[in-house]
Amino acid sequence: MATLLEFKNVSKQYSKDTKALSDVNFAVNEGEFVSIIGPSGAGKSTLLRCINRMIEASSGEIIFDGANVTEFKIRELKRLRTRIGMIFQHYNLVNRLSVIENVLHGRLGYKSTLAGVLGIYNEEEKRQAYSILRILGLEDHIYKRCDQLSGGQKQRVGIARALVQDPKMLLCDEPIASLDPNASKIIMDHLRNISSSMGITVLINLHQVDVAIKYSDRIIGVNKGTVVYDGPPEEIKANELRSIYGIEAEELLVNQGANHAG
Amino acid sequence: MLDKYFAKKRRDSLIFCAIMISLTLGAIIITEYDVVKGFTSIVKAAEWTSSNFYPDEKAMNRLPDILDSLTETVLVSIAATTVAALFALLFAMLGSSTTGVSGVFSSLSRGVASLFRNIDVAAWSMILLFSFGQNVLTGYFALFFGSFGFLTRAFMEAIDEVSSSSVEALRATGASYFSIIFQSVIPTSVPLLLSWILFMVETNIRHATIVGILTGTGIGFLFSLYYKSLNYSSASLLVIVIVITILLIEYISNYIRRVIL
Ligand SMILES: Nc1ncnc2c1ncn2[C@@H]1O[C@H](COP(=O)(O)OP(=O)(O)OP(=O)(O)O)[C@@H](O)[C@H]1O
């Protein structure tokens, strides 16, 4: 299987004494579903944002689809961003606009400034947005304003906005951290489904170890800016959790054991 | 440890009270202000007001004049505010941390805004009197500069507060700078911006009276004219008209706010 993304000795230093990433190395294959877990402040969000350069890495190489993105000039960077969809914990929608308008925002990266400013989209784009909304079960809410939706529905709008970009990869920064278990399951099922049926690579930050183990092909554990685990979900045991989360991780495993039994 | 913390807090409050009391007493002694006389004269002032300061029939004849200059004042306030709002929007975009292009622009525009904001409209009126003389333009520019400084600051905060998250999302799709402004920043912040503009129009109509007295224009000029010629009844009519106008404007802007928010 072809490698889509590769981190080579990537570090990120915010200021003299906050080093968010130090010497990170890992690779992600095309179509893989990879979770990143780790305690708060471990550097998960930073790692994700270095890929589409919402945050600039301080050193190292990030190879996406064969090219080193850290060297991209503004034009190449925009093209890179059109091929990578991003999903956020707080959805980051324009709440006063309708669902369909928010979804079509995913096409802005392909447009000239004038068409973008005026919000001009062609038939094909609208049809595509509609069919994605249908897949995500939002066809009844197309003209609703986003501030009238529930959290789970808003996150599905966020996913639709990312999918309409026609991305090769999705970056999800704690997409279910603000949702209840039911809505979380719907979102995770959609993401897993997108990965398997559309062949889109998914890289997702998660706080729930059990969810990560259940859905992922592979798990990357991060602690204090370094990768401390990189392997299949089945091999995550008490020891691994302890090195990812520190000493008080036993409880997490107990929960996870209960989930597996149930 | 905890005891010491609360003891320290108590001591701090005591020291604060002592300083306030000594400042007040000091000020009274230095200015030779007679507290008793100060309060008893309020009664006298009220008596004088009720016997002199009310509109009579003659004053009613001046109503058209008053309404004329009132219209001028209101229009000047609105014009000053709206034009200031346009400039403020530009500066706020450059200065905001969400939409700003570079650190240099940002600190420059913050600096300009805070300079203009910290000079009161009354001070602006007097400064501008030197260059424009007694003229409607003087009043206009005084209100314009004051509003510009205030609105820039308010707009900057409004933009940062409401649109930073959706701006991040659109940047991540590869959208261009102006697409982001028009598709995300403006739709999210427009209600807040309008609300600030309405607030500024209200404030400016209040200020216009003072500015008018200082620059000799509009309703303020008329007031000082009546007052200096001892025409108290006309002056009182004018005050009533101003109060009614301000209440009306406030009512209208509250109504607009309810509709847009
Ligand atoms: N903009 C920033 N400026 C300075 N330091 C930052 C900035 N963003 C993050 N950091 C620091 O970098 C480190 C990693 O932060 P990051 O947000 O990547 O962690 P995280 O793993 O996503 O945490 P969480 O699970 O709480 O979201 C933290 O120590 C944080 O304080």
Ligand SMILES: [Mg+2]
């Ligand atoms: Mg994070």
